[in-house]
Amino acid sequence: MYYSVKQYLLLMGCLYLVTQIRGQDEDQLLCGRRKVQTNSMNNNGDAIAGHWPWYAAIYHRKGEKQEYACGGSILDETTILTASNCVYTPSGVISAALVTVHVGQIHPKQASAYAQMYDVREIVVHPGFSEASTINDIALIKLTASITLTTEYVQPVCLWTMDSALELIVGRNGTVVGFGPNERRDVVSGEQLQQATIGVVDPQTCIASDPAIFGTHLPVETFCGKGLQNGAGACNGDSGDGLFFEVSGQWFVRGLVARLQPVRESDGLCDPLQYTVYTDVAKYVDWIKRYVDPRVLPVENGVLTMGVEHEEKLRRLFNFDSCGLTSSVALYGQHNLTLPWLGEAMVPPNADSVRCIVTLISDRYAVGPAHCFVGGTPYISLDSVVLNDYLECYSNGNESSTCTALKQKRKIQRVIVHPNYGQNNSTDNIALIELLSPANTSHPNVLPICMPVMPELRTQTKTNLHVATAEMHGAVAKNVPVRYLEPDECTKVYAEEQIVLNLDLHKRLCAVVESWEDEEACKPLVAGAPLQEMKLFGGKEQYFLRGFELAGLACRSSAPAIYHCIEPYVDWILYNMMR
Structure with a gap:
């Protein structure tokens, strides 16, 4: 029997949905789509409401107060991706009862009709994480209730399920988003969510910039990047923030701001003008898959974002x-x-x-x-x-x-x-x-x-x-x-x-x-x-x-x-x- 390419791709898409959803009538959970459209060309500075709907702010309870701790990214209705050091204390993993997650928020000190707050059911730190090491600095936060994803201001980001080779992103620009300060040393949890364009470089360039900090090599589970505009980059308070890349209108999280950052001698704070190390999320996808909703995952291992949506992209190309x-x-x-x-x-x-x-x-x-x-x-x-x-x-x-x-x-x-x-x-x-x-x-x-x-x-x-x-x-x-x-x-x-x-x-x-x-x-x-x-x-x-x-x-x-x-x-x- 002869099938046209269109019929073949649609057939493959239908088979995928039947086998993966297992009889349910639910579609794949759409990820990485920015539903708020503007004409803004701003790539650095204040973020626009709805431009980063997957950003999550993680707070620690201290007495009667909640203090901003670090950033995270929404992966599905109950899962937040962040860095292990964001949920770790000298005595071990912080109690889930002491953590809250805020989504849909770009002004931390102002009430918002889009903001949602959730308590935490479980904190999953990567088993290989150690405070003495920079590798495996990745964790998942499981919420007690499902995030409402029906608003354009709160949406999940896509996991990087493409080829995890570093050369895919070396020389490319991503965007880091968070509430951390810039070179002016504004207090953490400033007035508005910030964004900065980050250029990814090869490990040798990073090491040569500061051998005292980066040593002789970077772990293969990390990569290095630098802000492309003076004063705009990852810094103190940005730990756990995601580094996002756009591919054909869809956004993927590829990096997490890690702890390894050069500091300035003048004040001991990190220097946003220097290179920053990121945990490479792509190296941990197999571990993450064990904890997330399977509807956000592609077909088993493959090329870019598998399934019907990806096949449509291929037909356009x-x-x-x-x-x-x-x-x-x-x-x-x-x-x-x-x-x-x-x-x-x-x-x-x-x-x-x-x-x-x-x-x-x-x-x-x-x-x-x-x-x-x-x-x-x-x-x-x-x-x-x-x-x-x-x-x-x-x-x-x-x-x-x-x-x-x-x-x-x-x-x-x-x-x-x-x-x-x-x-x-x-x-x-x-x-x-x-x-x-x-x-x-x-x-x-x-x-x-x-x-x-x-x-x-x-x-x-x-x-x-x-x-x-x-x-x-x-x-x-x-x-x-x-x-x-x-x-x-x-x-x-x-x-x-x-x-x-x-x-x-x-x-x-x-x-x-x-x-x-x-x-x-x-x-x-x-x-x-x-x-x-x-x-x-x-x-x-x-x-x-x-x-x-x-x-x-x-x-x-x-x-x-x-x-x-x-x-x-x-x-x-x-x-x-x-x-």
Whole structure:
């Protein structure tokens, strides 16, 4: 039976709801949606009511008074996420009877129609937490009653169920929200909820900024960030506050302000101008799952936010009805333009100089080798991608024809180089290229290749592989079949040439042209030529991107070419496309 992509995705969504809800009529608990809309562009300073509806203020009872202790985030109707040090005393975990949680509140000293207050039933501190350590600084607060989530001012945030790799957020900006002070040393529990934009950096940058504080390394369960505006950052009183990232209009909690913060010599208080350590919530999702409502969780392990909503996002980004289809357009009536997803990264000022091949994955994005876009070389000023530079000719009868130029030249909006790529690391040699204006994919010579974005497509199949090459005596691109080589076989071949091959089993693969005849009729493209897998999908033969070649040596049968795998980077690509 044949199903369209739309029918297939809807069917998968229905099966998910049936199996996960187990006969109940409830839908998934919507998370991370900001329902109060404004035109404000303010990213630092006073927060607007309803912009952070998942923020929770945690208070400790001291006698007849309640004192603000720290911040937290609403995960579901009865669960608050915070830091362990917020609910810990020298004698152990604080009594639940001494803690209250306030939600819907942005003015702590003013009454609000949106504010709700709840008592605490249980405090769950991570079993690995210790006051003497900075790791496992994460806790859950279980409430005695369910939070009312029917108001736009009180909503849950989403757990980070995407790939937990740090490189997904290094170089990205998140927002920390809380009642802590700024550089003016305002008292904790100030007049209004505050927000600050935080830039995440790699651990080495953080350590180098203050080795006395951060030591020689940061625990893998943490990451580091810094406020991007003077005086705006995480500080005293911000412990437990969430660091939130927006992905395609949905907000996720990825970090919690931890205790490890540089202090100023002048007053002994933390310095918001310096880097702050955050507990990486993504590293604790499996532990959190044991205590939260399953309706807030995605399908078992997967890509971004699984389920019907995520599949709808993928449909907006990728057209699975037309991607990866070879073109039937003929060049001068002789050669079919079989690879409509090829693009050429041009080096100005000489528009005929091709630095690299890039592969179109949607009408707005392409991928290619990072080394084509970084470094002190002329191609750093690259400003365009040329998509399939061919003519389309139509017969007019009487042996005459009309030819239309179909070359599309697009300026580049931005190049997103993988944050781990650099002079000392050539493994993550990949860049995502965002076009300033979308490619016109209504022309048959310009179509994206398919991407293995859904779990069932991430099969890492080792058959039906082809590499993009050119005709030996022409400029027309064509597919050449290649054979996958096991890592041991590949490294052995290179060892015979006295070359030590450091082959990452997950990020690189080897493949060789199938036959001598194919090699003879094959002309390699420059670096970036895509490695493609032909799949039968939705009743059609479609090509999916598996990687790209790095050195322009794809046509050799004597030695295998090295390809950069795409699947380990799919979540990184999706995250940057969905922002």
